[in-house]
Amino acid sequence: MGIRLSLAGTVLASLVCLGICILPMPGVAKVTGQCAQCHTMHNSQGGDPMAVDIAGNPQSTPNETLLRYGCVACHTGTNDGTNNIPYVNSTTAPTYGTDGTTGNTLAGGNFYWVAAAGGASDAMGHNVASDSLATQDATLGNTPPGGTGPLASQLTCAGTTGCHGDRSQDSDFGAMSGTHHADDTIIDGTSVARSYRFLNGVLGLEDPDWEYLPTATAHNQYRGFDRTSDTELAAGSISNLCAQCHNDFHNGSGNVGGTAPAANPFSSPWVRHPTDFDMGNTAAGSEYRNYGGAGVNAYVVSAPVASVDVSTVLSTVTFNDDTIVTCISCHRAHGTPYPDLLRWDYSLISAGGGGSGGCFECHTTKN
Ligand code: HEC
Ligand code: HEC
Ligand code: HEC
Ligand code: HEC
Ligand code: HEC
Numbered sequence: 001m002g003i004r005l006s007l008a009g010t011v012l013a014s015l016v017c018l019g020i021c022i023l024p025m026p027g028v029a030k031v032t033g034q035c036a037q038c039h040t041m042h043n044s045q046g047g048d049p050m051a052v053d054i055a056g057n058p059q060s061t062p063n064e065t066l067l068r069y070g071c072v073a074c075h076t077g078t079n080d081g082t083n084n085i086p087y088v089n090s091t092t093a094p095t096y097g098t099d100g101t102t103g104n105t106l107a108g109g110n111f112y113w114v115a116a117a118g119g120a121s122d123a124m125g126h127n128v129a130s131d132s133l134a135t136q137d138a139t140l141g142n143t144p145p146g147g148t149g150p151l152a153s154q155l156t157c158a159g160t161t162g163c164h165g166d167r168s169q170d171s172d173f174g175a176m177s178g179t180h181h182a183d184d185t186i187i188d189g190t191s192v193a194r195s196y197r198f199l200n201g202v203l204g205l206e207d208p209d210w211e212y213l214p215t216a217t218a219h220n221q222y223r224g225f226d227r228t229s230d231t232e233l234a235a236g237s238i239s240n241l242c243a244q245c246h247n248d249f250h251n252g253s254g255n256v257g258g259t260a261p262a263a264n265p266f267s268s269p270w271v272r273h274p275t276d277f278d279m280g281n282t283a284a285g286s287e288y289r290n291y292g293g294a295g296v297n298a299y300v301v302s303a304p305v306a307s308v309d310v311s312t313v314l315s316t317v318t319f320n321d322d323t324i325v326t327c328i329s330c331h332r333a334h335g336t337p338y339p340d341l342l343r344w345d346y347s348l349i350s351a352g353g354g355g356s357g358g359c360f361e362c363h364t365t366k367n
Pocket of ligand 2: 122123127143331340
């Protein structure tokens with residue numbers, strides 16, 4: 001077979017150029033192309049294996065769903081704004097810039113820095129085992145901070161030990177069955193395919209190029225909740241996804257909500273940074289009202305806020321259920337060049353130093 005998938009740094013011809021899988025239409029994620037470009041019936045052709053690993057080398061072990069590539073192998077490459085596979089791992093250093101909005105990484109960031117190829121810095125990303133992407137986190141093992149205990153095994157892309165797909169299924173492709181061939185024009189959370197980025201039950205509006213060089217008018221619109229209590233799960237929000245493993249950082253009882261007045265339990269002073277909390281709940285003259293610039297209030301792609309209504313992309317915010325703090329206001333899901341998979345270098349953010357970006361996008365008077 002001469003037709004192969006695009007993998008960065010390898011000699012494989014481009015899947016994109018050969019016209020597989022390409023549907024760059026907004027919201028529509030449905031693969032196209034000859035079956036043989038992605039599937040192999042026996043992992044054998046002329047007696048040689050058809051499956052290939054991340055590095056593009058033949059792989060004698062067959063993949064699930066008769067695929068020639070695992071999740072990571074297919075999703076490894078270099079984004080250039082025209083690729084129709086979202087690349088979340090690269091074999092050479094991606095360009096990131098100061099906050100991941102000016103380089104060639106996508107909304108979730110990139111596994112490069114946590115993967116062996118990028119130096120295997122455990123704190124720079126989720127240590128995903130699929131396709132032998134990364135080894136187990138030497139500090140955290142398989143235990144999510146803020147969670148209820150270790151996962152059954154190392155993190156995977158999808159399934160019980162992963163983020164994508166049906167989290168009751170124990171394998172990557174079992175959890176993702178029926179997603180890539182489905183029409184997901186409508187995101188209503190009723191199936192994995194019809195969930196935001198195949199994150200089961202999560203809602204949101206999908207930027208068609210996965211936030212390649214995002215702007216205030218071209219970005220994902222994340223689903224958030226304007227909660228009034230720390231015990232609300234906010235199911236369907238992007239933060240609820242993170243809370244499925246890091247629950248205490250988002251919801252729960254006991255000391256999670258702190259000692260705020262019973263009449264208004266979900267308020268300052270906080271005991272952990274608020275999420276699924278709308279900045280519209282702060283006083284009219286608060287520092288938060290200058291998010292996106294005083295009087296301008298443009299959506300800030302480097303410190304994104306979520307909204308209750310995700311039917312349109314918001315280029316400006318109104319502090320009425322559209323300025324909701326989320327886990328990914330500060331983090332990126334896959335990885336970044338910075339510890340704790342933060343969007344920006346936290347070590348460079350100092351009070352009173354006249355700085356900008358990062359925390360200062362919301363805490364506009366602390367610089
Ligand atoms: C044979 C190649 C291939 C394999 C294997 C593969 N993907 Fe994909 N994936 C694609 C292509 C092509 C797209 C873009 C078209 C689409 O969205 O379906 C995509 C899109 C996605 C998206 C974005 C969907 C959206 O809403 O934009 C996610 C998330 C994803 N894949 C996750 C996975 C996971 C998890 C696995 C492993 C269980 C996996 N993929 C395996 C090719 C692949
Ligand atoms: C399936 C469970 C699971 C989900 C869902 C999940 N995580 Fe994690 N997370 C883990 C585990 C396990 C670790 C520790 C091992 C590691 O870092 O790979 C971890 C580690 C982290 C770390 C610390 C990284 C380090 O190495 O110091 C951060 C930050 C983090 N997660 C943020 C998030 C965010 C943000 C989300 C939502 C986008 C999220 N997580 C969703 C399981 C999960
Ligand atoms: C661009 C890559 C690509 C092409 C081309 C492709 N598939 Fe797939 N297919 C996938 C991926 C990735 C999965 C695994 C995720 C899932 O189940 O949706 C999959 C899953 C499947 C499944 C199991 C899940 C389901 O939806 O039923 C079947 C059956 C299948 N493909 C058949 C086909 C056939 C038949 C063709 C050709 C007509 C084809 N595929 C072409 C990527 C591709
Ligand atoms: C306001 C920015 C911000 C928000 C919002 C935020 N985080 Fe963090 N997170 C940080 C920073 C900064 C750190 C570094 C450690 C610290 O300062 O506590 C961190 C650290 C972490 C860690 C690593 C803890 C450890 O023990 O290594 C995890 C896991 C984590 N965050 C998950 C989450 C989850 C899940 C959410 C949403 C419920 C979330 N974060 C929301 C900024 C944030
Ligand atoms: C997306 C906007 C946003 C970002 C980014 C953000 N914060 Fe916050 N932060 C808030 C909001 C909103 C509150 C709650 C304010 C209130 O209740 O009055 C808050 C609360 C806090 C509090 C607790 C204040 C209290 O009264 O208990 C601290 C401390 C804090 N943030 C620090 C940080 C730091 C440090 C960073 C960067 C790592 C950061 N924040 C990034 C929006 C943000």
